[in-house]
Amino acid sequence: MDVLGITTKTRISSHIDIDHSLKAQNKVLAICEKLGANSYLNPIGGVELYDKVVFNDHGIGLSFLRTREFSYDQNGTEFIPYLSVLDVLMFNGVEKTKEYLSLFDLE
DSSP, X not given: OTTTTOOOOOOOGGGSOSOTTOOHHHHHHHHHHHHXXXXXXXXXXXXXXXXXXXXXXXXXXXXXXXXXXXXXXXXXXXXXXXXXXXXXXXXXXXXXXXXXXXXXXXX
């Protein structure tokens, strides 16, 4: 995060005082409520897992982050998409990776 200039504060969910027996959507909602969040951003894969109506009923907006398709050279091998940001950094360096971070759309 430091290398890419990302200043978002992160927390370890197990350190947040909630009922840790909760699962999936209920756990996310409990964390959001405990932290006083009014919005929650999840990768696009969570569309099937999280219900916008339920989040709205709790006063929390729910959005999904979709990555626009892009590719880069991975040492001449067949490109494998959606790997870790570490892969992007390793093959592209800091400045190009920062450019790629702008390739997200909110839904």
